[in-house]
Amino acid sequence: MQPSDLLKEGERVLTICNACRYCEGYCAVFPAMERLTTFPERDLNYLANLCHNCRECFYACPFTAPHEFDVDIPRTLTQIRESSYKTYAWPKWLRPLSSTLAWLTITCGTGFSLWLPKTNGNLYTVMPHEIMVAIFTALSVLILLPIALTALHFARANHLSAKAFAPALGDALTLKYMSSGGTGCTYPDETHSNARRWLHHLTFYGFSLCFASTCVAAFYHYALSQIAPYSYASLPVILGTLGGVGLLFGPLGLLALSIKAETTNWFDAEFTLLLFLTGATGMLTLAVRETPLLGRVLIIHLALVAGLFLTLPYGKFVHGIYRFLALVRYSLDRT
């Protein structure tokens, strides 16, 4: 349950919006709103998760402060959205722990790496492959469970069914509603720009390529019995390098935009920062893999990956899941 004054404010401003509807063409929020006549918590959470905080509707609204109606849809929906991540998170008790555990892991890993003797270029003398696999398999199970349960919780609240997954996936992967009909969003300032959308693409697809690289490497290891390190021209290295470049520029750019837009907060920045650091140390690992520094850099990189993993179920990462599921409902409601 969200704070009642926040829900009341959401209901107030959306009632104003629903009597106006001039912003209908900007994104999915407004057509979705028009299908509703009242705004209970469940629907506010749904609408809030369709909103990208692009601020187009804020600049277009004649009822923003100093008007006595004081409408600010992106601000209100952002507050509700961030609050909705707490509402549907499961199990809730783990939430405050996840970030602490993550940074503890990163600190310990970094500290440990400094203790480490210098190694020659062999990856697995630093950490045997079996141990690496065991740690990250355990971690994956640990984080997948709360992510899946949270997603299920939100999906059930919105009565979702799988039949609308395909169109929603298309909308999500292209960031359809982060373009304000093609001209780009009014983010970070009042002028239109597609910068945020492209930086988000760099980040998301960078992350995906790194994930793909890991999967291909696992396939090489187990199916083809080829042991890392792989050559520079091999698929895992190419995918990882492309992804790493994405993770270097995407998150940094997003962070810069949010500072310019004065929307920076730790919740967003933590995820962006960890993505950047993971990408940066990944690239560094590649760069030093034939030097005695490999061991230290690799341990730091692995600690950052573990830290990133630990923040996933309760950090900014979940916005993608909520947004996708909200798009599924949007797609279902339209048909």
Place this chain on the structure above:
Amino acid sequence: MAAENGARVIIVDSAPKEFRGGNSRHTRNLRVMSETYSEKSFLTDLDRVTGGAMNAQLAELAVRSSPEARVWMTQQGVRFQPALEGTLHLGETNAFFLGGGKALLNAYYFAAERRGIEVLYNAEVIALNIRNGVFETSEILHNGESKEIRAKTFIAASGGFESNLEWLEEAWGPAARNFLIRGTSFNKGRVLKLLLENGAQAVGDPTQCHAIAIDARSPKYDGGIITRLDSLPLGIVVNRNAERFYDEGEDLWPKRYAIWGRLIAQQPDQIAYSIFDSKLAGKFMPSLYPVIRAITIGELAERLGLEPGALTATVEHYNTAVIPGSFDLAHLDDCRTRGLAIDKTHWAQKIDTPPYLAYPLRPGITFTYLGVIVNEKAQVQGVKNVYAAGEIMAGNILSKGYLGGLGMTIGTVFGRIAGTEAARAAL
């Protein structure tokens, strides 16, 4: 257009930046001639709403120049979107602005900035020095500081006087104090008055304004489109004495909603109430303020501050006069009453399904009709180097009545003409 033609332009706006650009901020579309809306249909619509009382030459000019105006708008960065939900009847005649009028204004101000046009906010014109029919300077009060601006030409795009309650009172008497103003509080008509005092010829009935029924709980100024209520034709409308005073089902609502402001202005205390029952809840655009509800008509009357006995009697009397028919909001249906002093001629259904619902209503003033006469060059008649565009000269074409999106057509077409001509005269 003046800046595009090389003139140095300064814009003086009496409003602060947040309320800039007059009431365009509340508009949503432009009526425009197109493949689906011929010149003839457009002019026929104009003729119908004004009863032919218009300058035909200027009307034709506005209609014929509207497609070009639309293209120009796009060049300034204005974006359009498909007709909004619930306004499909306007889809073929009107082009909707993406984000509405304020988004349009933002695009214009960005375009102005790119051309180096200076904009003064909080700057009210307090005097025009017009000598022998020639404009020389204007005195302005900018953030409380008096300044004089000398210019070769002057374009008045300052709207009507709808937010000047004292002026409205001249025509309407004390009733005007109970009017709500749908636009900003800055449309005082100062420039209009100054021009008329300095020899400009007037057009349009000085006593008339466009007024619709809006929720009585709306703010005094600037409630915009969202305070309107579409429930009136669904039930009955009564005054403070719980008496009906007009046929609520006279014609389709989009054709009739603009007469209700005046009707309510003529009622005691300028207040009325739209009363209907739960059969009809949700059959119209959602309202800004919550509907007032009660289980009995008497209780509803109490909530509204009406005499319960009187309202109960009015509803009972109305109910017995209802002739059953097949209810159809989209057409002039056969649901009517018979035998009442004021019959409801369509969409009459018994008010018998609790909870009973109501909205309080007041006149909401959209714009005034009084303006200055202009020629086809947007030149104000009676003063040599003064031009006019928008509501201040719309009365040349729309002398009465209303046509959705026409104000923006007139404003844009004559704004472009005024800019071009004023620059030509100045350079």
